[in-house]
Amino acid sequence: MNTENKTKSPVLTTDNGDIYFDWFYEHYEDSHQNLMEASEGKVPLNIVLFDVRLNNTLSMDITLNQRFRYAKNNLAREVFRLMIKITNIWFCYEAILAACDESGLLQNNKSKINSLRNDVLEDLEKNYNIYDVMFSFWGMSGDLLSSNEKYRADIQRYVDHLAKGATSWEQKRYLPDVYNRFTNHEMFSVQEVLSLAYAIRNQYVHAGESPKSGVAHYSTKIAILQDCYDFMVLFCLRLGTLVVDRSISKID
Secondary structure (H helix, E strand, O other): OOOOOOOOOOOOOOHHHHHHHHHHHHHHHHHHHHHHHHOOOOOOHHHHHHHHHHHHHHHOOOOOOOOOHHHOOHHHHHHHHHHHHHHHHHHHHHHHHHHHHHOOOEOOOOOOOOOEOHHHHHHHHHHOOHHHHHHHOOOOOOOHHHHOOHHHHHHHHHHHHHHHOOOOHHHHHHHHHHHHHHHHOOOOOHHHHHHHHHHHHHHHHHOOOOOOOOOOOHHHHHHHHHHHHHHHHHHHHHHHHHHHHHHHHHHO
């Protein structure tokens, strides 16, 4: 990977995400173009639906009009904007799961978090750079914990807030592990990041989440949401590329 003279991507929110985004997106677009040519334009419908949703999500600029009371605070606006972005990228993830299901890549099609076959996860980690991404997003809170210990309790408070609002057994299964990862500042597994994103999405969609729900500091929530969103974008790009590559191999 050549990162020299790389201009900052406007799509993602963290330096760690920017390292990978252009590279991953170009690979995805190349693979998609190869599938278009190999299939003579007859791309499987589930891949088409994922592709449309992903590209529209990545192209979306979300802004809040400061005329309105709850949008006057800069930090509150950023939290709300990030919650919407995570909700949108979660729907992209659900779309690629449908394509994975059609391609026989799932071990459990009823699961949102632990659905992919182990060999698919291994392929993502070894050949599609997901392990590198996991390592880059170590701790999933940017430099927040390392720069100021006061945020540790706030991060724990936020995960407790998400756990109390959890509606699925999978969230309840993995959120205690998420709590421990934040507490110990350790590397997250794919399943743990997915459970975090799923809990954030469900809390926003179903519980009427406000920007400061569950935290004492806006900065806590912003740091977690930024890393979670960027990781999910990169994961969707790489899983999407894997699915497209395997579709091409079936044609060949």
